[in-house]
Amino acid sequence: MIQLRDLGKEFPGVRALGGVSLSIERGEVLGLVGENGAGKSTLIKILGGVYAAGEYEGEIEVGGSVRRFTSTRDARAAGIAVVHQELSLVPEMSVADNLLLGKELTRWGVVDAAASEARAREILRRAAGAVGDTVDVTRPVGQLGVGMQQVVEIARALGDERAHAAVVVLDEPTAALSAAEARQLFDLVRERRSSGASFVFISHHLDEVIELCDRVAVLRDGRLVAVREVAGIGKEELVELMTGAVERPRASGLGPREEGLGRQAETVLHVDGLTVRKAGSAQVVVDGLSFEVRAGEVVALAGAMGAGRTATMSALFGLVNGSVEGEVSVDGKRVTVKEPRDAIRAGLALVPEDRKGAGLVLGLSVVENLGLPSHPARLVDGARLEKLASDRVKELRIKVPGLGAEVATLSGGNQQKVVLGKWLELAPRVLLLDEPTRGVDVGAKGEIYRLVEELTARGHAVLLASSDLPEIVRLADRVIVLRDGRPVGELGHGEISGLAIMKLAMGTENAS
Secondary structure, X not given: OEEEEEEEEEEOOEEEEEEEEEEEOOOOEEEEXXXXXXXXXXXXXXXXXXXXXXXXXXXXXXXXXXXXXXXXXXXXXXXXXXXXXXXXXXXXXXXXXXHOXXXXXXXXXXXXXXXXXXXXXXXXXXXXXXXXXXXXOOOEHHHOOHHHHHHHHHHHHHOOOOOOOOEEEEEOOOOOOOHHHHHHHHHHHHHHHHOOOEEEEEOOOHHHHHHXXXXXXXXXXXXXXXXXXXXXXXXXXXXXXXXXXXXOOOHHHOOOOOOOOOOOOOEEEEEEEEEEEEOOOOOEEEEEEEEEEEOOOEEEEEOOOOOOHHHHHHHHOOOOOEEEEEEEEEOOEXXXXXXXXXXXXXXXXXXXOOHHHHHOOOOOEHHHHHHOOOOOOOOOOHHHHHHHHHHHHHHHOOOOOOOOOEHHHOOHHHHHHHHHHHHHOOOOOEEEEEOOOOOOOHHHHHHHHHHHHHHHHOOOEEEEEOOOXXXXXXXXXXXXXXXXXXXXXXXXXXXXXXXXXXXXXXXXXXXX
């Protein structure tokens, strides 16, 4: 049905995808697996028309003809639909309106409600069989459970015979589903596969890949390393293919971190029974997490996307849109964190995953950004602030055209140094680092690693959340591996390796 030939995509300083050639056969479910950052998202964005022809290398052949997509509409017209993990439904609109969005049925210039509802029922019946018959098409789609919303999204891709998708990409479709809802989804996929539809199934749950898929394609570091028949393959072999089995070179050519002060030092951060629920939902994103971080220690949170790393960091810093339970203590004193102000007073500082959206004020200068946490008063001592900024720029080797330059004009690595530097005046007891080197160049990455080691040498405690396995191996004294919001294992200093982390994250090995 579809042939991908030598697909490649490069971002500034990063080769995200290189030379990927892959076929998608009629009536098959093709699994697509790989570590975070392996290139899966880039590949499906090319396939789905998010990246237009000319923005990537290689070609896409559909039904024997080379196609050049300039938009997602072009890909959809060619029969390719992508159902993203974050669904693209309009919650306030009815099921029928969502199914017919962009191709409404009208009569005398107005939407024909009766005809639309009849067509919606037909689409659901064709796409989802008996399951579709249970859906009230007049109900706002936001009132449905996540599982049924997923069914509606797939029905929109598959069900309309005038514009149906021949290939549907399912990106982590079970991430928010219960076991029963996932089973229902699998039954739907199997039914549609038997009718000739094809699926690309992306999941970090390898048992689901093995259960549902016919073949599995493995990406590693932007390259296709294997395509295997699922029959006879095991999770252990998939993990080895995803990680390369043997350890990859240390990031930036730096050696492994020497064991920190943590084992002999006092506990700085103690977390007991941390549980986080989404706002307006019973969904638990972090479930009963307990751990401690000692002075001079780097403890890493590892796991697949959606495992609960960022939710943990957000909860500790008072940024969760939902409810938080459990106890948090800093230096033996219990603290209540309802907002970032409380966390800062308790001695916590956060370097967020999204530095531009949450870590910086892009329209302000380097000086102003570096002084934000330590100068909350309305009257600011400009001379002192400039002296502080100058010291930080020298200390962290931040490359700037001038202290008054807008922080938006700096490179990604230098922006990240500003995010880190703004906290140093407060000398936080605990530094929360969420993907601290994402999108920075190799040189800046090495400098950030050295800064982390300098901070721990001074007795600071560091909690690191990262999807970069070499980074975790490079920096961590201990690793807590999360899966579906729950801790599934802990690795000590001599046990940490990319393969060991992946086995725990994917559920192929248990550890205490």
